[in-house]
Structures are given as structure tokens and as C-alpha cells.
């Protein structure tokens with residue numbers, strides 16, 4: 642594992658996240674947010690590890706802007722901006738929730754507190770189930786609910802979900818944190834009226850390569866090569882194909898690739914009772930004394 646690349650990617654992602662947090666996005670479209678945040682990542686010399694997610698209100702995760710998406714942020718919306726930078730495939734994954742209605746400040750703060758409490762307790766040898774317990778306790782003590790079926794994850798080169806889960810609740814099937822592995826921790830919080838679980842929604846606008854098997858359609862195969870060369874196995878958005886294809890053609894080719902199971906489409910994840918969700922996320926590497934938070938930011 643290339644610690645230096647994890648650190649570099651993390652410094653960029655952390656810096657971009659903090660700028661994102663400070664900005665007032667009211668009146669902006671999700672398209673403008675995604676394009677601006679992605680260009681900030683690239684300007685600093687990293688690649689995007691995945692399309693910037695701008696999931697609003699009861700949508701917990703996995704929404705990114707469609708080309709020219711006109712969905713516009715109001716001063717009542719709660720927006721989870723989840724961004725990823727990568728250097729040579731070594732990923733920094735981090736998120737912030739922005740909201741301009743003070744009614745939701747506490748819901749935002751509790752996700753941050755749960756993340757901070759998890760960061761404070763992790764070191765080599767700590768059990769993942771104990772981290773889940775701490776996150777769950779922090780959230781429930783505040784009168785809210787963790788999203789039980791969303792979790793953090795181990796990271797590997799060009800792999801965002803590398804097999805181990807960092808749970809947001811106490812759960813069986815535990816592992817102990819080891820050195821030389823990167824992880825993301827990402828508590829999701831909903832109100833006491835929420836279900837505390839997400840289900841899949843209808844919208845799918847994040848994709849990833851699933852197979853490089855030829856499709857018998859020459860242009861679809863060219864798109865498959867383009868995806869592999871530019872994004873490897875990491876997620877991408879339709880927006881990212883429009884330098885090479887016109888929008889309608891790109892949509893048609895993507896339909897072919899999805900049907901042939903060469904590309905996987907990820908559905909948005911929606912709170913089960915339709916209640917609002919907040920999120921906070923850091924990428925970290927455990928050590929003897931604690932953790933190195935790569936996405937700490939300044």
C-alpha cells in the first residue's frame with residue numbers, strides 16, 4: 642500500500658471538502674456543485690475517485706448530477722456532498738452535510754460527533770463492532786437513529802468497497818483494525834421518526850465497469866475501453882462520457898452496456914420512512930496509537 646499516495650489524495654480531498662463546507666450553495670444546481678467540486682479536485686492534481694455525490698434530504702447516498710441537472714438547492718435542503726480523490730488508485734473518500742436551515746444543525750453535528758468519537762477510539766487491534774457500538778450510542782443518545790444498513794469500508798487500490806465494513810451500529814461479524822490498511826468511516830443519521838434503514842430508489846446515475854467482455858457493438862466496445870482506461874473499476878457518471886460522445890448517443894451506448902452487464906448501475910439509497918439523513922465521513926489508516934486521518938483538512 643502506498644501511504645504517500647493515500648496522504649496526498651487525502652490532503653486534496655480534505656481541503657476541497659472544507660471549501661465545500663464553507664460555501665453557500667443555495668440557488669445552485671446539483672450540476673454546478675458536482676462540476677465545481679470535481680474541478681477543484683483535479684486542479685489540485687488528483688483524479689476523482691468517483692462522481693461527487695449530492696444527495697438531498699431523505700436520499701442518503703448515491704445521487705450524482707445528470708448532464709445539466711437543474712435540481713436546485715433551497716435554503717431548507719440538507720445536502721450530503723460526498724467526494725473522492727485518488728492518486729494512482731489510492732483513494733480518499735470524505736463527506737460533509739451542508740444545510741442553511743438551523744433546525745437541522747443538530748442533526749448535522751451528531752453525524753460529525755459520531756465520526757469524531759469513532760476516530761478517537763480506533764487504533765490497531767480495536768474491534769469494528771466496538772466502533773459500531775460507539776457510533777450507535779452517540780447517535781441514539783442525541784435522540785436520533787443511525788442508518789443501520791449503511792457502513793464505512795476498507796479501501797484498496799482502485800477499489801472503494803474492499804470487503805471489510807466499518808458498521809454504524811453494534812453488529813456481529815467483527816474484525817480488528819490492522820496497520821497498513823486504509824478505511825473510510827461514515828456515520829449516517831436520521832431523525833427519531835426515521836426507519837433507520839435505507840432502501841434502493843428508482844434513480845440510477847452512478848455506474849461502474851463490471852466486465853470487459855466484448856458486446857458485438859463496435860461503439861459500445863469503444864466506450865467500454867474508454868471507461869476502463871479513464872476510470873478503471875471506479876464509479877463514473879454519464880457526465881464524464883460527454884467529452885467523447887454526444888449525450889443521446891452516450892445514453893444509448895450505456896443502455897447497451899448495462900443490458901449486457903458490462904456496466905453496473907447503482908440506485909440511489911433512500912431513508913425507509915422518507916426522513917432526512919445527514920452524513921460525515923473520513924478516510925483513515927490505523928496505527929499503534931490511533932489513526933492517521935488522511936482527509937483531516939485544514
Ligand code: MN
Nearest residue numbers: 723734735736
Ligand atoms: Mn463517501
Ligand code: MN
Nearest residue numbers: 734825827922
Ligand atoms: Mn465511503
